[in-house]
Every structure is written in structure tokens, then in C-alpha cells.
Amino acid sequence: MLILTRRVGESVVIGDEIVLTVVEVRGDSVRLGIEAPRSVDVHREEVYRELQAANKRAASPADEAIENLKALIKPKDDQPAD
């Protein structure tokens, strides 16, 4: 990991198009401003990891689970008699 020291108002340039600026420092928190092209997504790391994990857990549910979901939303009086 590259470690750089910046003061409030100073910036870091990443690649050709991404600029990270220290906007404010207050206690333990640092407010960062990020300029990046629309093609580059920027996320807080823990949110990013959580979303990756959530999507992976959601991927390809079992057929039985899907049938149970359908039953959940189907009103009982619409069900055909067996």
C-alpha cells in the first residue's frame, strides 16, 4: 500500500482521472472528496464488501426456494384445486 501524508485541502491523483481530496478532518474522521469518471464506481470499503457478499448469497437460489417464494405471494383463493 502506498502511504502518503496530506493536509486538509490537499489531494492525491490516481491514474489520469481520479482525484482524492482531504476536505475536512474532525477528530477521528476524515472527509474525503473523490472526483472520478462515471465509469469508475466509488464505495466505502465495508459497504462494497457487504454488497459483494450479499449478491453472492443471493445468487442462484434453489428451485424449491423459488417455489416457496411464489407460494408466499400467491393469494390462497387463486390456487387451483388438486
Added chain:
Amino acid sequence: MSSMTATVDPGADADNVFDFVGPILGFEGERSFALSPLEDSGTLWSLESTTNPDLRFVLAAPAPFFPDYAPTVEENAVAPLASAGDELTVLVILTVDGPIRTATANLLAPVILALGNRRAMQLVLPDDTNSVRAPIAPTGGH
């Protein structure tokens, strides 16, 4: 802010392939998915990868489960959809990896679909108040 009231017609052509302009996090290589209804009411949908048929997601229209869900969507955030004022549809990814009573919906990162140009994206909402795993099953009698 784009209008979020469009609903997907379950009677529409089953060959509804959407081009994802941004990744589904965790599945960065997958950008082409077919959307098809799982039942007639337009509530449950299957989103299946066109390149990997083993990969699919179950999506739901949020309104029947979360009537107060009103995600704030910035125009800039959905600009890559290039939907030019067309109505956008919001569906949420469901996780069902156990009994139905534990099934949840990802309200933090819904899937936004532009029906007109068949583009889509998973949008991470900036608002922290939406849960990534909101329970969908009723928890008791009403």
C-alpha cells in the same frame, strides 16, 4: 430525479435481455441478463445470466413487500442508463438461502432497469438507512 413508477409487464416478450452498464458487485464479468417473470402478478422475476445459465437472481417488485420504500435516485447515478426521461423500474434482489421466513430483500442496492433501451444497473444507494437484508416474509398476523 427519474420517475420510479414503471412496472414491468409480465406478459412482455420473454426474450428481455438487459445490458448492465455497471457490475452486479461480486459478479463483475456478468453484464448481460435475461429478465423473465416467475409468476403472473409481476411481483417475482428471474434475472438469468445469458453467458452462464447457472447464475440467476430472483428479483421482486418492492411495493408489495415494502410499500414505503422510496429510494432516492440521483440523476447522475443513473445517467449511464441513458434513459432520456423514460420511466425506470426498480426491482430488488432477494436472498433465499434458508426457510422462506428468513428471506430478505436488498434495499440498499436495487436493480434499476430502463425498459426502453434495455439497460440496467445495480445502484448502490448513498442513503445508509436502507437495509441490505430486509426481511420480506410477514412476521405475524395483521
